Amino acid sequence: MEKVEKEISKQIVEKRVRDWKKRLADLYSTIKLWLKDSEYTLMLGPKLPMFEGLMSQFHIPATEVDTADVYKNKNFMLAIKPRGLWVVGANGRIDILTTKGNYTLVDFAEQFKTPHWTLFNGDKNNGVEFNKQSFFTASKVTFA
Amino acid sequence: MSNIFDQLDKIYNEIDSDYMGKEIAARSKGAHKKEAQYFNKRIFNDLAYFLFMFTRLEDRVRNLSDTLIDYKMATLTDWKARRVWEIIDRQKKNDSLHFMNRVALLTQKAELITI
Numbered sequence: 001m002e003k004v005e006k007e008i009s010k011q012i013v014e015k016r017v018r019d020w021k022k023r024l025a026d027l028y029s030t031i032k033l034w035l036k037d038s039e040y041t042l043m044l045g046p047k048l049p050m051f052e053g054l055m056s057q058f059h060i061p062a063t064e065v066d067t068a069d070v071y072k073n074k075n076f077m078l079a080i081k082p083r084g085l086w087v088v089g090a091n092g093r094i095d096i097l098t099t100k101g102n103y104t105l106v107d108f109a110e111q112f113k114t115p116h117w118t119l120f121n122g123d124k125n126n127g128v129e130f131n132k133q134s135f136f137t138a139s140k141v142t143f144a
Numbered sequence: 145m146s147n148i149f150d151q152l153d154k155i156y157n158e159i160d161s162d163y164m165g166k167e168i169a170a171r172s173k174g175a176h177k178k179e180a181q182y183f184n185k186r187i188f189n190d191l192a193y194f195l196f197m198f199t200r201l202e203d204r205v206r207n208l209s210d211t212l213i214d215y216k217m218a219t220l221t222d223w224k225a226r227r228v229w230e231i232i233d234r235q236k237k238n239d240s241l242h243f244m245n246r247v248a249l250l251t252q253k254a255e256l257i258t259i
C-alpha cells in the first residue's frame with residue numbers, strides 16, 4: 001500500500017484544511033460547468049463553520065467552508081453542504097440535500113491526490129462515480 | 145436477524161434523514177438559524193452513534209482477543225512459544241492489556257499511518 005503521511009503535524013493539518021477548501025471550490029466549479037446553458041444555476045450559499053478535532057488539537061483556528069445551492073430559475077432545488085474532512089475511511093464527506101431525497105458524496109482518493117468523488121443514495125454499499133451523468137440522474141427527481 | 149451494527153446503522157440513518165429533511169426545509173425558506181440548529185443536531189447525532197458503535201467494536205475486540213489468549217494458553221505447551229502468551233494472559237487477567245494491543249493480536253502489523 002502506498003505510504004502517505006507518517007506523522008501528524010500542525011503543517012499537515014493546515015495543508016489538509018487548505019486542500020479540502022480547494023477540492024470543494026473545484027467541485028462547485030465543475031457542477032457549475034455541468035449546469036451551464038441549462039435553466040439551473042449554482043450559487044454559493046451561507047458558509048459553514050469548520051473546526052474539526054485535529055484542528056483543535058493543533059491549535060488551528062476555526063475556519064469556514066463554502067456551501068452551494070442549485071436553483072431552477074429562482075426556485076431553490078438543492079443544497080450542497082460539506083459534512084466533514086476527517087471521516088473514517090475517506091478523505092471528506094459532503095451532503096447533498098434536496099426536498100425529495102438526500103445523497104452523500106464521499107472522496108475515496110488518498111490525501112492530496114486527485115479527488116475520487118463517489119455518490120451514495122442511502123445505500124452505503126452501492127455508490128456510483130460522481131460525474132455529470134450521475135449528478136443529473138440523482139437530481140432527476142428533484143429537477144423533474 | 146441483522147447484527148447490532150446494522151441495526152445501529154439503520155436507526156442512525158433514520159434520525160439523520162429526519163433532521164436532513166427539516167434542515168433542507170429551513171434552508172429553502174432562508175431560515176438559516178433554524179437550518180444551523182438541525183445541522184448541529186446531525187453532528188451531535190453523528191458523535192453519539194460513533195461512540196455507541198465504538199463501544200460495540202471495543203466489546204467485539206475484547207471478546208475475540210480473550211478467546212485467542214485462552215486458546216493459546218490451553219494449547220501451547222512449548223515454553224518458548226508459551227511465555228509471551230503467559231505475559232499477555234496476566235495483563236488480560238489484571239485488565240492492563242491496552243486496547244490497541246488487543247487489536248494488534250488480531251490484525252496484521254500496519255505499515256501505513258494516515259490522518
